Amino acid sequence: MPQTASTPAFELLEAPTVLDIEASGFGRNSYPIEVGFVLPNGRTFCSLIRPQPHWTHWDEQAAHTHHIPRHLLTExxxxxxxxxxxxxADLRGLTVYSDGWANDYSWLGALYDEAEMSPSFRLENLRMLLTEAEADxxxxxxxxxSSERGAQRHRASSDARLLQLTFQRLRSAAH
Known part of the structure; x- marks a missing residue:
């Protein structure tokens, strides 16, 4: 991708594939309600997930964060x-990174268990890509x-892009 006046230099560095999941809440009975990712080339995917009949846990505090009403998931x-x-199909063979690895791993497992499928990609903790200085x-x-990007909807693909851009900014500062 050639650099243009509107393309910050930090976007040109190698970027990890980042995945983010929004969920019904936290804890044992929570489930994924939206999944999104961004690839190294900046292409994104985002989808709401229709809850299974036995997926009934709904945490109002989590809903205040993601702003996704339950009826929208059904519709x-x-x-x-x-x-x-x-x-x-989109992530086959890739290592995909998440900043909330423990939760996202569990929610991804719930999604694939319900679909009776196995992921074709590996989910890892984004933290493992960071040096101590970058983590600090x-x-x-x-x-x-986030401030430079302006107001963004709190959605899985937007969050994944924010994480990817943050990683790239940190990495560009190191070089």
């Missing part, structure tokens, strides 16, 4: 099989990048 969410198949600066740099 516009894709079936778990379709979402899992799309993730497998992560939250500050993330806030800077």
């Amino acid at each position: 516009r969410g894709l079936p778990v099989e379709e979402v899992a198949a799309r993730l497998n 600066q992560w939250h500050m740099v993330k806030a800077e990048v």
Whole structure:
């Protein structure tokens, strides 16, 4: 990608594939409600997930964070099989990174268990890509990048892009 006046230099560095999941809440009975990712070339995917009949846990505090009403999931969410198949097709063979690895790993497992499929990619903790100095600066740099991007919907693909841009900004500062 050639650099243009509107393309910050930090976007040109090698970028990891980043995945983010929004969920019904936290803890044992929570489940994924939206999944999104961004590839190194900047292409994104995002999908609401139709809840399974036995997925009933709904945490109002989590809903205040993601702003996705439950009825929207039923109306516009894709079936778990379709979402899992799309993730497998787009992410096959890749290592994909998440900043909330423990939760996202569990929610991804719930998605694939329900779809009776296995992921074709590996999910890893984004933290493992960071040096100690980068990890120390992560939250500050993330806030800077977020501020520069302006108001964004709190959605899985937007969050994944923010994480990817933060990583690139940190990495560009190191070079």
